[in-house]
Amino acid sequence: MAKLILSMDGLVLKEIPLNKERLSIGRKPHNDIQIDNLAISGEHAVVVTILADSFLEDMNSTNGTLVNGQPIKKHFLRNNDVIELGKYKLKYMADLQAGAAASEFEKNVATRSGQIKMPSELQLEPTDTLVRSSVGLASQPKPPVPNLAAAIQLLNGPNAGKELDLTKTLTTLGKPGFQVAVIAKRPHGYFITHVEGSQFPVVNGKALDAQAYPLGDHDVIEIAGIKMEFFHKA
Amino acid sequence: MMLRDALEMVVRTDPGLIRSHNEDAVFAEAGLGIAILADGMGGYNAGEVASGMAITRLADDLNRVISSCVTQEGSGSCDPSVIERHIVNEVGAANFAIFHASQSCSQYAGMGTTLVLAWFYDNRMSVAHVGDSRLYRLRGQVFELLTRDHSLRQEQVDNGMISPEEARYAENRNLVTRALGVDPSVDVEVHDFDVQPGDIVLLCSDGLNDMLEDEDIALTLSALGGNLPLAADHLIQLANDHGGRDNVSVILVKVLGDYSAPKGWWQRLFGCLK
Numbered sequence: 001m002a003k004l005i006l007s008m009d010g011l012v013l014k015e016i017p018l019n020k021e022r023l024s025i026g027r028k029p030h031n032d033i034q035i036d037n038l039a040i041s042g043e044h045a046v047v048v049t050i051l052a053d054s055f056l057e058d059m060n061s062t063n064g065t066l067v068n069g070q071p072i073k074k075h076f077l078r079n080n081d082v083i084e085l086g087k088y089k090l091k092y093m094a095d096l097q098a099g100a101a102a103s104e105f106e107k108n109v110a111t112r113s114g115q116i117k118m119p120s121e122l123q124l125e126p127t128d129t130l131v132r133s134s135v136g137l138a139s140q141p142k143p144p145v146p147n148l149a150a151a152i153q154l155l156n157g158p159n160a161g162k163e164l165d166l167t168k169t170l171t172t173l174g175k176p177g178f179q180v181a182v183i184a185k186r187p188h189g190y191f192i193t194h195v196e197g198s199q200f201p202v203v204n205g206k207a208l209d210a211q212a213y214p215l216g217d218h219d220v221i222e223i224a225g226i227k228m229e230f231f232h233k234a
Numbered sequence: 235m236m237l238r239d240a241l242e243m244v245v246r247t248d249p250g251l252i253r254s255h256n257e258d259a260v261f262a263e264a265g266l267g268i269a270i271l272a273d274g275m276g277g278y279n280a281g282e283v284a285s286g287m288a289i290t291r292l293a294d295d296l297n298r299v300i301s302s303c304v305t306q307e308g309s310g311s312c313d314p315s316v317i318e319r320h321i322v323n324e325v326g327a328a329n330f331a332i333f334h335a336s337q338s339c340s341q342y343a344g345m346g347t348t349l350v351l352a353w354f355y356d357n358r359m360s361v362a363h364v365g366d367s368r369l370y371r372l373r374g375q376v377f378e379l380l381t382r383d384h385s386l387r388q389e390q391v392d393n394g395m396i397s398p399e400e401a402r403y404a405e406n407r408n409l410v411t412r413a414l415g416v417d418p419s420v421d422v423e424v425h426d427f428d429v430q431p432g433d434i435v436l437l438c439s440d441g442l443n444d445m446l447e448d449e450d451i452a453l454t455l456s457a458l459g460g461n462l463p464l465a466a467d468h469l470i471q472l473a474n475d476h477g478g479r480d481n482v483s484v485i486l487v488k489v490l491g492d493y494s495a496p497k498g499w500w501q502r503l504f505g506c507l508k
Contacts, residue, residue, distance in 0.1 A: 169450055169472070170457040182457055184468065186475050196460040 002054055004047070004083075005091040006033065016090075018054055023047045025085065026059075039063050039086030047077070052095055056083060068234055082234045091234075149233040150190055150215075152183070157226045165233075166190060174201075179224040183215070190215045190230065199224070238265040240493035241354060244486045246466040250441055251478030257281035258439045258483040259289040259347075267354035267493075268296050269485045273367050273439040275413070276336075276345030284332050284347040284415050291328040292351065299324065314360065314426040317353060321362045325349065325414070325422045332415030346413035350381060350437050352487065354429065356495040362424045365410040368443055370451065371427070372434040372459070377452035380427060384412035408440070433489045434459055438469075441482030445473040455486075462486050 006014040016023070016033055025033045026044040035044075041061035048055045054077040058065040066084040067075045075081075079094035151165045152173075164171070166183055172195070174180040179197030183190055191212040194200045200207045202222040203215070215221075219230045241264040249256040257274040259282070270292050274285030299320050328349075336342045348365025361369050366383040382388060386409040390396045414420055434455050442451070450472060458465035466486050473482040 168453065170453055170468075172457045176460065180460060184471075186471070193464060194461075195458055195464060 002049065002052070002077075002095045003093050004033075005093065006035075007089050007091070008087055018047060018049045021049055023049070024059075025090075035085065035088055037086055037088070040088070044085055045083075053077075054092065054094075056092075061085075080234055148189070150185075150231065151233055152221070152228045152230050155220070155227040155229055173221075173228075174223045174226075181221075181223050183230075184212070192221060197224075235491045235493050236265075237267040237354065237493050240489065240491045241267060242462055242488040242490055243269060244462045244466045245484075246470050247483035248470045248474070248478075248481065250481050251474055253479075253481055255279060255282060256481045257285055258441070258481040259285035260483050260485055261289045261293045262485045262487070263293070263297075266297060266300050268293070268300075269352045269354075269435075269437055269487055270349070271351075271367055271437045271439060271483055271485055272347045272349050272414070273365070273441075273481070273483070274345065274347040275410075276342070280336070280342045280345035281347070283335070283342055284345040287332050287335065288328050288347050288349055288414055291331055292324055292349075295324045295327065296320070296353070314358065317355060317360045318424045318426070321351065321353065321360060321424050322422050325351070325362060325364070326420060329414045329420040330418060333418055336415055346415040348410060348439070349414055352435060352437060354487070354489075354493070357429055357493060358426060359429050359435070360424060360426050362422050364412045364414055364420060364422055366408075366440050368436075368438055368440075370436040370438070370448075372436070372452060372455045373430060373432070375456065377448065377455070379448070380425070381423070383410075384423070385410050402444075429489055431489050431491050434462075435487040435489075436469075437485040437487075439481060439483045441478075441480035442469060442473050442484060444480060445476040445478065445482070459488065462488050 002018045004016045004018065005012060006016060020032065023033065024031045024043060024046045025035065026042050027034070027036060027040040028042040031043065041059070041063070043059045044061040045056060045058050045065050048057065056065070056067065056072065056075045056077055058073050063086055064071050066072065067081050077092045079092065081092040083090040083092065149165070151163050153163045154160050166185055169185050171183045172180055173183065174197070179199045180195040181192055181201040182195050183192050191214050192201060192203065192208070193212040194208060194210060200209065202208070203213055203219050215230045217230070217232045221228050221230060243262040243264045245260045245262045247256060247258050247260050259272045259274065260270070262269040270289055272285035272288040274281030274283070276284060332345065332347065336345045348367040350363040350367040350369050351361070352369060353360045361380055363369065363381045364384060366385045368379060368383065369381045371378050371380055387396075387401045389411065391398055391401050412421060436451070436455065451469065454465055454468050454472065458468055466484050469484050470482055
């Protein structure tokens with residue numbers, strides 16, 4: 001089920017499942033989500049959910065509703081959209097269970113077919129030589145790569161302010177022959193690893209060792225004298 | 235430059251996430267200029283036996299061949315046709331040993347193994363393969379597959395029955411048409427390639443190329459080529475991130491410099507005359 005995560009100043013306050021067709025947000029107590037703050041109108045906005053799709057509508061609020069920094073009247077919500085009402089933020093997390101269920105199924109198939117193999121192997125029957133024991137798992141799609149978009153922004157040097165999206169599975173940083181590090185995009189996050197050079201990358205003021213280091217939102221990386229910030233994109 | 239200094243070799247093998255056994259076997263020795271990778275098949279642990287036998291036998295035999303070549307220096311041992319003959323002989327012998335074991339021992343009945351072998355000599359390499367284990371080369375920005383799988387899938391692609399894209403998801407993608415240890419004799423495919431400093435050669439089992447697109451492999455090699463052990467680790471990690479449904483093995487060879495064979499005075503003279 002899709003949900004909204006209510007936060008203020010980076011502090012998570014509440015998780016709201018979108019289990020109603022119409023979910024109202026406002027300052028007055030009859031709203032489904034009550035936010036008791038003067039910047040919020042009595043009836044500020046509603047989220048209408050039909051099957052897997054959710055729409056956000058501003059109810060002519062005094063201070064308006066922003067999605068990803070843009071004022072909206074009506075908006076079709078996409079995964080990781082950030083709704084702003086005054087100082088409050090609501091992050092929309094789409095229902096990714098359908099995808100997760102599929103990969104769970106895939107895993108089951110894989111383990112089960114492994115088990116089916118077992119008895120014949122235990123009896124030491126001559127199996128057909130040219131058939132690998134893993135056949136039958138053929139036409140599976142690749143597991144989905146989660147779309148946790150992230151980027152780095154240079155904080156100093158001639159290109160300060162420049163942003164670099166981490167779209168590839170590997171992004172190299174630094175100067176070849178002097179100091180090189182790489183950011184790997186993996187299903188469960190982003191990892192920085194030292195590649196070459198006598199200097200190791202510094203993350204949040206601490207030098208790394210040869211191991212891959214999992215990057216967190218707003219980590220500050222220093223490579224070859226250049227500082228940059230890693231951040232997840234909303 | 236000595237082979238030992240001219241080549242950097244890194245070996246990694248991993249059972250993957252699904253299988254409990256690792257039926258792959260690998261061997262690489264920069265001093266000999268030899269890299270061998272085998273992916274075994276057969277019930278119970280016979281696959282491991284077949285690939286293990288192939289690797290140990292070939293490593294020993296080629297070591298012997300190379301040391302005997304070095305002693306009779308300058309006797310034309312660097313001729314591609316001579317190297318090819320050695321490879322065919324030694325792979326044939328390994329094949330027969332595995333076949334013999336599978337015939338004489340009931341629990342090894344029907345075992346077999348694929349093989350891919352690279353032999354570096356005199357700024358060249360000879361590549362031999364049987365089955366669907368592969369050898370790729372990254373030269374500059376060009377990433378190329380230098381072997382052609384001996385598999386039903388490849389045959390179907392060659393006949394135009396299926397497109398290479400369809401082949402990725404074909405049902406019979408793991409059916410190999412040639413393997414070591416299945417028949418008393420084996421048909422080895424051998425090709426000779428020139429080698430340039432900076433080349434990165436990858437030998438891998440199908441656990442890698444079934445899980446990953448070639449572009450992912452190419453990107454890893456070009457981005458991490460400066461740190462070969464890290465590149466190898468990353469390839470294994472990528473295969474496991476994509477499901478890790480099979481054993482995955484890689485051998486990476488980076489050519490650091492020139493390794494032309496030392497020439498005798500009469501060969502140099504001959505070279506001047508030509």
